[in-house]
Amino acid sequence: MRKIAIDVMGADHGVEPIVLGVVEALKHREFQALIVGDEAKISPLLPNELVNRVQIVHCLDYVKMEESATNASKRKETSIFVATELVREGKADALVSPGHSGATMSLATLKLGRIKGVSRPAICTTMPTINGNPSMILDAGANTDCKPEYLVDFAIMGYEYAKSVMGYANPRVGLLSNGEEDTKGNELTKATFPLLKEFEFFQGNVEGRDIFNGNVDVVVCDGFSGNLVLKASEGVASAISQILKQEIKKYPIRTLGAMLMKGAFKNLKKKIDHSEYGGAPLLGVKNVVIISHGSSNARAIECAVYQALHALDSDICAKLEKVFESR
Amino acid sequence: MRKIAIDVMGADHGVEPIVLGVVEALKHREFQALIVGDEAKISPLLPNELVNRVQIVHCLDYVKMEESATNASKRKETSIFVATELVREGKADALVSPGHSGATMSLATLKLGRIKGVSRPAICTTMPTINGNPSMILDAGANTDCKPEYLVDFAIMGYEYAKSVMGYANPRVGLLSNGEEDTKGNELTKATFPLLKEFEFFQGNVEGRDIFNGNVDVVVCDGFSGNLVLKASEGVASAISQILKQEIKKYPIRTLGAMLMKGAFKNLKKKIDHSEYGGAPLLGVKNVVIISHGSSNARAIECAVYQALHALDSDICAKLEKVFESR
Numbered sequence: 001m002r003k004i005a006i007d008v009m010g011a012d013h014g015v016e017p018i019v020l021g022v023v024e025a026l027k028h029r030e031f032q033a034l035i036v037g038d039e040a041k042i043s044p045l046l047p048n049e050l051v052n053r054v055q056i057v058h059c060l061d062y063v064k065m066e067e068s069a070t071n072a073s074k075r076k077e078t079s080i081f082v083a084t085e086l087v088r089e090g091k092a093d094a095l096v097s098p099g100h101s102g103a104t105m106s107l108a109t110l111k112l113g114r115i116k117g118v119s120r121p122a123i124c125t126t127m128p129t130i131n132g133n134p135s136m137i138l139d140a141g142a143n144t145d146c147k148p149e150y151l152v153d154f155a156i157m158g159y160e161y162a163k164s165v166m167g168y169a170n171p172r173v174g175l176l177s178n179g180e181e182d183t184k185g186n187e188l189t190k191a192t193f194p195l196l197k198e199f200e201f202f203q204g205n206v207e208g209r210d211i212f213n214g215n216v217d218v219v220v221c222d223g224f225s226g227n228l229v230l231k232a233s234e235g236v237a238s239a240i241s242q243i244l245k246q247e248i249k250k251y252p253i254r255t256l257g258a259m260l261m262k263g264a265f266k267n268l269k270k271k272i273d274h275s276e277y278g279g280a281p282l283l284g285v286k287n288v289v290i291i292s293h294g295s296s297n298a299r300a301i302e303c304a305v306y307q308a309l310h311a312l313d314s315d316i317c318a319k320l321e322k323v324f325e326s327r
Numbered sequence: 328m329r330k331i332a333i334d335v336m337g338a339d340h341g342v343e344p345i346v347l348g349v350v351e352a353l354k355h356r357e358f359q360a361l362i363v364g365d366e367a368k369i370s371p372l373l374p375n376e377l378v379n380r381v382q383i384v385h386c387l388d389y390v391k392m393e394e395s396a397t398n399a400s401k402r403k404e405t406s407i408f409v410a411t412e413l414v415r416e417g418k419a420d421a422l423v424s425p426g427h428s429g430a431t432m433s434l435a436t437l438k439l440g441r442i443k444g445v446s447r448p449a450i451c452t453t454m455p456t457i458n459g460n461p462s463m464i465l466d467a468g469a470n471t472d473c474k475p476e477y478l479v480d481f482a483i484m485g486y487e488y489a490k491s492v493m494g495y496a497n498p499r500v501g502l503l504s505n506g507e508e509d510t511k512g513n514e515l516t517k518a519t520f521p522l523l524k525e526f527e528f529f530q531g532n533v534e535g536r537d538i539f540n541g542n543v544d545v546v547v548c549d550g551f552s553g554n555l556v557l558k559a560s561e562g563v564a565s566a567i568s569q570i571l572k573q574e575i576k577k578y579p580i581r582t583l584g585a586m587l588m589k590g591a592f593k594n595l596k597k598k599i600d601h602s603e604y605g606g607a608p609l610l611g612v613k614n615v616v617i618i619s620h621g622s623s624n625a626r627a628i629e630c631a632v633y634q635a636l637h638a639l640d641s642d643i644c645a646k647l648e649k650v651f652e653s654r
Binding site: 207208209227228239242262263264 | 503
């Protein structure tokens with residue numbers, strides 16, 4: 001049976017939502033959970049019928065959000081260190097962590113190791129599109145300053161993930177730029193463009209809007225740009241929701257209208273809600289690692305566990321090793 | 328009376344929406360319009376009572392969207408060249424152009440000249456926020472690769488624009504980064520951070536979401552990042568609108584609900600609609616230049632003309648000259 005290590009310390013809202021998410025996942029899928037964290041807080045949240053499928057690895061220390069990743073990854077008593085160690089030792093098959101993402105990345109890269117030939121591991125985030133088939137954006141924040149060859153590796157990894165894990169037949173990969181024309185871009189993307197042109201999957205430059213309109217399946221960029229775009233997108237969605245709520249409250253007739261539209265809003269939320277996509281896989285390391293948002297709710301963690309199981313089933317790491325071996 | 332030169336050629340949807348936008352503005356404000364473009368197409372769109380407030384500068388050639396800015400700015404017969412020349416010669420006080428933005432920037436910089444001390448002119452785009460006071464983001468696309476000193480100049484220009492033109496008492500300026508902590512950023516922002524720390528208006532690093540949540544008034548970034556964030560934001564808003572429309576159509580009860588909520592949707596659209604903000608000023612050149620979207624509708628052009636008039640009234644160019652003189 002698959003074994004998933006979950007670091008339940010160090011998330012924004014404490015142990016509870018993380019453990020409850022794991023519990024939900026246990027109810028729906030076959031796997032063994034290795035929950036790393038404070039036993040006193042974890043135990044009361046576990047239903048009796050699931051206890052034999054959970055192993056609590058007691059651990060009180062965790063990486064605080066304000067700690068630097070370099071420093072934090074040296075502290076051997078932290079939950080993320082212990083959880084990563086479980087994967088390294090083969091006691092767990094995959095890692096899910098909503099804690100300090102910098103520390104998770106550093107430890108995963110250092111301890112589990114990079115796949116041979118991959119210049120830098122990248123965070124691959126799933127985004128909603130209007131046609132219902134999510135797109136992937138990477139790097140979403142692991143590498144702030146990138147070289148052209150990193151972006152080429154991101155493209156290859158994104159393509160493989162879209163194909164093997166997402167099941168897309170012929171994933172289309174675009175390079176995030178400030179215009180669609182071949183000549184557009186900054187120094188980095190202009191140097192990357194000719195390298196990507198060698199690949200059949202490459203569709204050329206794409207713009208921010210193409211992340212959401214279904215024109216491509218995979219959007220490649222440096223981790224700084226990826227992070228900006230993700231946070232701005234979240235900001236827009238949240239601003240629209242807030243402005244609409246303010247407007248609805250102004251007149252009772254609008255409130256009635258909103259009630260009649262409840263199902264539409266619910267489905268919209270479901271389609272664009274990050275929770276439904278789980279976390280973001282760290283591609284390019286030797287094992288399956290899912291980085292979840294620090295503010296993940298139970299549903300997000302539940303989905304992150306499914307994502308880890310799905311990634312294991314698809315054998316993505318072995319596939320990536322093979323692809324980079326033959327380059 | 329203020330004289331505004333408007334290049335009506337080279338926009339995505341032809342001459343008509345641009346001229347109709349100018350006509351609307353003429354009905355509501357006191358100014359003289361110098362419309363540069365095809366007389367045969369412009370004349371029929373002008374109401375008789377406005378003819379004496381319009382001077383048509385006949386011109387058939389224009390810069391095509393696929394032309395390179397460098398090449399295009401050498402072609403003296405294009406509408407944007409002629410319109411910029413009108414400002415340079417003092418025949419017009421300001422320029423509004425929905426044509427090729429690269430050519431507009433090049434020509435404005437070359438012919439009107441940079442304000443002394445400004446390293447690079449920047450495009451300053453207005454964004455909606457949840458508190459109703461728009462924020463400014465610059466550079467939104469004039470300079471793809473930037474140096475730290477450019478970003479410092481963008482910060483100063485954005486601050487002055489927010490103060491003088493937008494009327495904000497104490498504009499707060501943030502540096503767009505991949506996290507709020509002082510240590511976050513890429514090479515460029517990390518080198519820029521200590522330079523900006525010298526300014527009282529500087530609030531530190533901000534994230535993409537802060538463009539919309541009212542935490543700051545001015546967001547500073549390189550033109551590549553600015554462009555990515557703007558296009559992604561437009562993409563999210565458009566995706567949400569499309570998904571919601573699909574959902575509403577599914578059941579008649581939802582359509583009824585949407586009808587009752589009509590006013591709320593209308594106000595939301597008005598709040599986030601780019602048209603209402605007009606165009607984006609090119610800050611750092613010696614005259615008022617408003618760069619409008621190629622796909623501007625009449626309302627966007629009308630607002631861009633108001634924006635030009637407002638910028639002239641506020642004497643922003645003279646104020647910027649003074650600020651950079653004393654540095």
